[in-house]
Amino acid sequence: MIVEAGQLALTFAFALSLLLAILPLYGSFVANQRMLLLAKPLALGQFLFCLLAMLALIYAFRTNDFTVVNVAQNSSTTLPWYYQITASFGSHEGSMLLWVLMLAGWTALVAQFSKALPLLLLGRILGILGIICVGFIAFSLFMSNPFERSLPFFPVEGRDLNPLLQDFGMIMHPPTLYMGYVGFAVAFAFAIAALMGGRFDSVWARWVRPWALAAWLFLTLGIMLGSWWAYNELGWGGWWFWDPVENASFMPWLAGTALIHSLAVTEKRGTFKSWTVLLALAAFALSLVGAFLVRSGVLVSVHSFATDPGRGMYLLVFLLLVVGGSLLLYGMRMNSVRSQARYQLFSREMVLWGNNIFLLTACLIVFLGTLFPLFHKELGLGSISIGEPFFNQMFYYLTIPFALMLGLGPWVRWKQQQFTPLVKPLGLVAVASLVLALGVLASMQSVQANLALLGMLLGAWVGVSALAEVMLRMRQFGSVTQGMTKLNASHYGMTLAHIGFAVLVIGVAMTKTYTEERDVRMEEGDTATLAGYQFTLVDVYDLDGPNYGGQAAELDVRKDGRYITHLHAEKRFYRIQRTIMTEAAVHARLSRDLYVSLGEELPGNAWALRIQVKPFVRWIWLGGLLMSLGALLALADKRYRRKTPPAIKQEVANA
Amino acid sequence: MQPRRQKRLFAILLVIGLLTGAVAAMLYALQQNIDLFYTPSQLVDGLGKDKIKPQVGQRLRIGGMVVAGSVKRDPESLKVSFDLVDTGPLVTVIYEGILPDLFREGQGIVAQGVLQDATTIKASEVLAKHDEEYMPPEVAEALKGIRHVPPSQQQPASGSY
Numbered sequence: 001m002i003v004e005a006g007q008l009a010l011t012f013a014f015a016l017s018l019l020l021a022i023l024p025l026y027g028s029f030v031a032n033q034r035m036l037l038l039a040k041p042l043a044l045g046q047f048l049f050c051l052l053a054m055l056a057l058i059y060a061f062r063t064n065d066f067t068v069v070n071v072a073q074n075s076s077t078t079l080p081w082y083y084q085i086t087a088s089f090g091s092h093e094g095s096m097l098l099w100v101l102m103l104a105g106w107t108a109l110v111a112q113f114s115k116a117l118p119l120l121l122l123g124r125i126l127g128i129l130g131i132i133c134v135g136f137i138a139f140s141l142f143m144s145n146p147f148e149r150s151l152p153f154f155p156v157e158g159r160d161l162n163p164l165l166q167d168f169g170m171i172m173h174p175p176t177l178y179m180g181y182v183g184f185a186v187a188f189a190f191a192i193a194a195l196m197g198g199r200f201d202s203v204w205a206r207w208v209r210p211w212a213l214a215a216w217l218f219l220t221l222g223i224m225l226g227s228w229w230a231y232n233e234l235g236w237g238g239w240w241f242w243d244p245v246e247n248a249s250f251m252p253w254l255a256g257t258a259l260i261h262s263l264a265v266t267e268k269r270g271t272f273k274s275w276t277v278l279l280a281l282a283a284f285a286l287s288l289v290g291a292f293l294v295r296s297g298v299l300v301s302v303h304s305f306a307t308d309p310g311r312g313m314y315l316l317v318f319l320l321l322v323v324g325g326s327l328l329l330y331g332m333r334m335n336s337v338r339s340q341a342r343y344q345l346f347s348r349e350m351v352l353w354g355n356n357i358f359l360l361t362a363c364l365i366v367f368l369g370t371l372f373p374l375f376h377k378e379l380g381l382g383s384i385s386i387g388e389p390f391f392n393q394m395f396y397y398l399t400i401p402f403a404l405m406l407g408l409g410p411w412v413r414w415k416q417q418q419f420t421p422l423v424k425p426l427g428l429v430a431v432a433s434l435v436l437a438l439g440v441l442a443s444m445q446s447v448q449a450n451l452a453l454l455g456m457l458l459g460a461w462v463g464v465s466a467l468a469e470v471m472l473r474m475r476q477f478g479s480v481t482q483g484m485t486k487l488n489a490s491h492y493g494m495t496l497a498h499i500g501f502a503v504l505v506i507g508v509a510m511t512k513t514y515t516e517e518r519d520v521r522m523e524e525g526d527t528a529t530l531a532g533y534q535f536t537l538v539d540v541y542d543l544d545g546p547n548y549g550g551q552a553a554e555l556d557v558r559k560d561g562r563y564i565t566h567l568h569a570e571k572r573f574y575r576i577q578r579t580i581m582t583e584a585a586v587h588a589r590l591s592r593d594l595y596v597s598l599g600e601e602l603p604g605n606a607w608a609l610r611i612q613v614k615p616f617v618r619w620i621w622l623g624g625l626l627m628s629l630g631a632l633l634a635l636a637d638k639r640y641r642r643k644t645p646p647a648i649k650q651e652v653a654n655a
Numbered sequence: 656m657q658p659r660r661q662k663r664l665f666a667i668l669l670v671i672g673l674l675t676g677a678v679a680a681m682l683y684a685l686q687q688n689i690d691l692f693y694t695p696s697q698l699v700d701g702l703g704k705d706k707i708k709p710q711v712g713q714r715l716r717i718g719g720m721v722v723a724g725s726v727k728r729d730p731e732s733l734k735v736s737f738d739l740v741d742t743g744p745l746v747t748v749i750y751e752g753i754l755p756d757l758f759r760e761g762q763g764i765v766a767q768g769v770l771q772d773a774t775t776i777k778a779s780e781v782l783a784k785h786d787e788e789y790m791p792p793e794v795a796e797a798l799k800g801i802r803h804v805p806p807s808q809q810q811p812a813s814g815s816y
Contacts, residue, residue, distance in 0.1 A: 235756070342659075345662065345665070357670070357673060361673070361674075361677050364677070364681075365677075365681055368681060368685070369685070372685065376689075382691055382692065382702060382703060383691070383692035383716075384689045384690060384691050384692060385689075385690045385692065385716055385767075386685065386688055386689065386690075387688040387689075387690055387714075387767075389687075389688050390684050390685060390687070390688035393684050393688075394680070394681060394684055397680065519733050519751070519752040519753050520733070521731070521732060521733055571756075579756075579757070580756035580757060581756060582756055597753075599753035599754070600753065600754060600758075602728065602730075602733075603728065603730060604730060608733055608753045609753075610752075610753050
């Protein structure tokens with residue numbers, strides 16, 4: 001009964017999204033205020049019905065309603081209750097419903113929190129979001145119905161949730177990631193609505209910025225959580241695999257990062273307009289590419305859902321319609337947009353332009369590397385794979401100039417900057433970062449000309465420069481204490497996010513250089529030594545979990561005879577799915593992780609164990625966290641909440 | 656030229672220069688990092704119309720079914736060797752390290768490694784998907800006609816090896 005109600009709610013949501021896609025947009029062209037006013041209640045109603053549908057699905061999972069195909073295939077009675085809830089978005093169908101819910105949620109947020117927007121523009125924005133909603137709700141309803149029943153024949157027990165997804169990371173990772181993916185739809189809708197009106201100015205940029213920032217925040221957080229989850233759950237101790245699906249989330253992130261920087265120029269200087277619009281279109285288009293890659297099964301990946309050519313085709317057509325339509329509109333409207341602002345070769349504008357070039361080059365690299373095997377195969381040249389070294393090498397070359405420029409960027413003024421005033425402060429920053437990097441490495445007794453040194457230098461350069469810059473700005477208000485309150489929240493946000501990038505670079509370089517790894521054969525009582533740590537296998541015994549069995553290993557870790565910690569690694573066998581899963585034991589410290597995973601049982605009462613010592617690996621996620629916090633701080637900036645002066649309101653309404 | 660045009664020209668040239676450099680570097684790096692995929696019979700007979708055989712020392716990927724009874728372990732270390740098959744000849748893979756959780760005899764796997772001699776590959780990585788219903792698509796394609804029976808559907812009598 002409840003399940004049918006869910007299905008009905010989704011159908012209602014579809015009907016509302018159809019109305020939302022047609023009425024306000026039509027109203028905006030025939031100047032019908034009543035139709036424009038309908039946009040908000042329609043958006044809220046659509047969200048409400050999507051929420052009801054999701055709740056109905058969760059209900060079906062919690063009550064073990066195995067007559068629903070989706071529940072039977074992804075849940076079981078032995079699954080703990082919290083995983084029964086997350087199983088509702090563990091499958092293709094369920095995750096699509098979550099995606100739809102997020103999209104409707106963003107639409108409702110735009111409807112609720114855009115009182116300052118002129119009615120005409122808001123109507124168009126919500127209408128465009130409505131069109132996107134139509135596409136995805138129809139997909140969920142007709143192509144991947146999460147409520148499908150298998151009556152009259154249904155199993156008495158479900159097939160259980162994929163063990164990989166039975167982890168805390170899985171509770172957090174998909175919702176945040178989808179929030180980010182879908183969030184770029186809002187920036188996209190703003191861009192299209194502005195293209196329709198043919199008007200872009202600082203006010204427009206100020207309206208889009210918080211939405212783009214919010215989407216970027218969630219995407220950053222989602223990617224970081226995904227990396228952390230892979231590290232814990234896949235048992236290999238890797239944190240990024242250049243897997244096609246990881247790349248699919250990385251591409252919109254790169255485009256989105258370029259977008260939030262380009263938006264800054266458009267807001268402050270009223271220039272880069274067409275570029276910003278193009279980036280807003282690209283960020284969402286790449287989100288759709290990601291959805292297509294993950295859900296069509298064209299690429300082989302640990303993440304991909306079951307292959308279904310029909311679904312892939314639907315998404316591909318939708319993607320082409322969205323991209324084609326928006327590019328057509330862009331081509332028609334954009335030549336009338338002129339930027340008036342002037343700027344010199346050495347100016348903030350040019351530095352940010354450089355930032356965009358690097359980010360988009362990175363995006364192009366990821367795009368090529370991800371899709372090249374696909375083209376190669378479709379052209380009949382045989383199956384190939386692009387190795388990790390390709391991406392690593394390319395990002396190595398890109399990161400060096402990018403980080404150097406990032407340290408310089410915040411110091412440079414808008415319009416024009418003389419070289420001489422910068423020489424002294426930047427020289428000091430350079431010396432400080434050199435001392436800092438060498439000092440840290442020297443204290444670890446590992447000063448060598450290697451990747452770690454390079455990463456430390458670049459990280460210190462970016463971090464010290466960001467800190468010094470914010471100090472300087474404070475001092476410009478008189479004293480540091482006076483300036484502290486006067487500086488914009490978005491300035492602190494930028495500083496924090498840049499420090500996050502520095503932390504990330506240091507983490508990556510140190511982990512890549514100094515990770516030590518050993519696969520060893522151990523019997524009980526054996527000791528293996530790695531990077532000065534002695535790992536002793538104390539005990540191996542059988543496990544008995546709610547829906548899994550398997551073995552667990554207990555290890556003691558000592559360093560120079562001193563007891564450090566106790567590690568507990570598991571090798572689980574999930575009974576229903578008959579799948580083996582490695583639960584790694586991790587002892588985490590800011591300076592290093594100890595990572596042990598239990599391998600297979602070997603003849604002679606021995607076990608294979610993989611032992612790793614990974615210095616600074618926490619810094620990678622810490623960096624991502626700082627970046628998201630930076631975005632959060634920037635969102636708190638007062639100027640996004642300031643009411644638009646009536647004069648400007650009038651102007652835009654007439655556009 | 657007017658300063659504005661000069662600036663624009665400079666900007667355009669810079670973009671073109673950077674793009675060319677980036678694309679050239681990318682293609683070069685791509686070429687170095689392409690790993691061709693072979694099945695055991697393709698490895699022995701050659702790939703494509705021209706029957707191009709891989710050279711010793713070449714990096715490649717191989718995918719096939721693990722032959723039942725072919726997994727041999729070194730009792731003292733983690734060295735292991737096993738045979739892969741698709742429709743014809745056998746190819747031996749040697750590997751040192753922990754095999755993935757879902758590695759088992761009869762299962763389709765993919766190994767990444769270097770060709771050591773005509774029919775031996777030294778693998779640096781062995782991949783088996785975390786899903787026992789899974790078959791690498793390349794293997795499935797190469798095995799056309801041979802139906803992959805997931806262990807969960809096998810009859811105990813015929814399925815044990």
